[in-house]
Amino acid sequence: MEKLIELTLPWPPTINTYWQEAQPSKKTAALFAAGKIKRIPRHTFISERGKVFRTAAVALCREQHRDPALKGRLRILILAHPPDRRIRDIDNIVKPLFDALAYGGIFVDDNQIDDYRNIRQPIAKGGMVRLRIRELSTGPGEQGEMVLEVEEEALF
Numbered sequence: 001m002e003k004l005i006e007l008t009l010p011w012p013p014t015i016n017t018y019w020q021e022a023q024p025s026k027k028t029a030a031l032f033a034a035g036k037i038k039r040i041p042r043h044t045f046i047s048e049r050g051k052v053f054r055t056a057a058v059a060l061c062r063e064q065h066r067d068p069a070l071k072g073r074l075r076i077l078i079l080a081h082p083p084d085r086r087i088r089d090i091d092n093i094v095k096p097l098f099d100a101l102a103y104g105g106i107f108v109d110d111n112q113i114d115d116y117r118n119i120r121q122p123i124a125k126g127g128m129v130r131l132r133i134r135e136l137s138t139g140p141g142e143q144g145e146m147v148l149e150v151e152e153e154a155l156f
Helices: 026-033 048-064 090-103
Strands: 003-010 019-021 044-046 074-081 113-120 128-135
Touching: 003 048, 003 090, 044 048, 048 090, 074 090, 090 113, 090 128
Parallel strands: 074 113
Antiparallel strands: 003 128, 019 044, 074 128
16 A cells, blocks of 8 residues: 655755865975875765754644654655755755654655656745655565656656
């Protein structure tokens, strides 16, 4: 039996602002400049803006869905309502959104997602994302090998 979850979450930060890279210390930069080390180690972490989004999204996930995390293969429909008229790359919100959904206990890991569609919607004050997450029943085959039938009108 397929399971369906519907959620509404705030507008996520783009992938360009979700992750942040730590600046090397002055000592490390000096060692690199002097040729004593060959590369500067990089440390990547979630930005403050990303943490604010993830905290809000996790709380809403737990409020809107109290069942255990989905463990099967997934299909997701994203209805993305931007906060304003700025030009945006609609695909830049996907990774922060999927990470928040996993962190919020909707599914175990975003590697479960086999199919997703991200559709721009009319502007909504403050922006929001409406989601329909469907756990797919596996098709015939060994160890849950899945056969996905996609209707052409579902894609276009």
